[in-house]
Amino acid sequence: MTLLETVNLSKSYGPLPALDRVSMAVREGELVSVVGPNGAGKTTLVNLLTGLLKPSSGEVLFKGRNIAGKGPVELADQGLARAFQLIQIFPRLTVGETIAAAIVSQQKKRWHLFSRLDADDAIRRRAAEIAEIFGLGGRFDTVAAVLSQGEKKLLDVASAFALKPLVILLDEPTSGVSTSEKHGIMKTLVAAAERAGVKGIVLVEHDMDLVATYSSRIIALAAGQVLADLPPDRFFADPYLVETVIGKRKSR
Numbered sequence: 001m002t003l004l005e006t007v008n009l010s011k012s013y014g015p016l017p018a019l020d021r022v023s024m025a026v027r028e029g030e031l032v033s034v035v036g037p038n039g040a041g042k043t044t045l046v047n048l049l050t051g052l053l054k055p056s057s058g059e060v061l062f063k064g065r066n067i068a069g070k071g072p073v074e075l076a077d078q079g080l081a082r083a084f085q086l087i088q089i090f091p092r093l094t095v096g097e098t099i100a101a102a103i104v105s106q107q108k109k110r111w112h113l114f115s116r117l118d119a120d121d122a123i124r125r126r127a128a129e130i131a132e133i134f135g136l137g138g139r140f141d142t143v144a145a146v147l148s149q150g151e152k153k154l155l156d157v158a159s160a161f162a163l164k165p166l167v168i169l170l171d172e173p174t175s176g177v178s179t180s181e182k183h184g185i186m187k188t189l190v191a192a193a194e195r196a197g198v199k200g201i202v203l204v205e206h207d208m209d210l211v212a213t214y215s216s217r218i219i220a221l222a223a224g225q226v227l228a229d230l231p232p233d234r235f236f237a238d239p240y241l242v243e244t245v246i247g248k249r250k251s252r
């Protein structure tokens with residue numbers, strides 16, 4: 001089953017398209033990596049997929065329906081969630097409070113069905129469950145400020161899991177984390193996604209080692225166009241593709 005799909009999706013900020021007739025799909029059970037040099041259009045694609053940007057032309061379909069006119073909040077409510085960068089983490093909130101805040105902000109409507117006390121209890125239990133899934137159970141009452149960079153990343157993604165999303169979008173979830181920590185984080189992320197019932201993951205990632213290890217499919221963008229859409233073994237067997245994707249990259 002196709003969960004998320006784009007059809008001839010284009011986006012221009014100025015005279016030149018940042019994304020140019022991109023057609024791609026994420027099917028059930030897939031982790032699709034989006035790769036490409038700086039400025040290729042990866043973040044633009046993710047922003048279009050989550051309703052943060054409106055397409056100049058073309059369509060985004062989530063569960064077969066056009067998401068036109070739907071914003072990120074409504075889409076998150078329907079099961080399309082996105083992990084943000086660390087800006088979402090408030091240093092003085094504990095792990096439990098951070099996840100609870102995400103649950104409350106995303107499920108506001110639903111909690112009205114419960115009495116206040118029942119709701120508080122349900123939120124706490126759900127927050128504890130999510131913390132556990134992400135290996136942050138032992139850190140539940142720890143303030144975010146003292147977490148390691150890797151734990152902060154996990155907390156960031158854990159918050160996006162608050163609504164039991166069907167599809168999750170991760171824009172460089174391991175940026176700013178040491179190489180040795182990257183694999184551990186990705187492993188936890190993928191296992192957590194599975195346990196939480198996530199059916200599809202879109203991953204924007206510059207680290208080709210992670211891309212090679214975790215992708216079911218790789219979509220390479222260059223200058224806003226799809227250069228390749230291949231399983232990892234075929235992608236990495238093509239030196240031209242690999243060179244195009246990583247060769248021109250500015251170091252960061």
Ligand SMILES: Nc1ncnc2c1ncn2[C@@H]1O[C@H](COP(=O)(O)OP(=O)(O)OP(=O)(O)O)[C@@H](O)[C@H]1O
Pocket residue numbers: 013014018036037038039040041042043044045
């Ligand atoms: N808000 C904006 N206004 C104008 N141009 C933009 C805007 N956002 C992105 N662009 C341009 O659109 C193109 C694609 O940018 P985008 O951020 O999607 O690339 P990216 O693949 O995510 O790059 P990076 O690897 O550096 O994160 C670039 O040429 C960029 O300069």
Ligand SMILES: [Mg+2]
Pocket residue numbers: 042043044
């Ligand atoms: Mg980007």
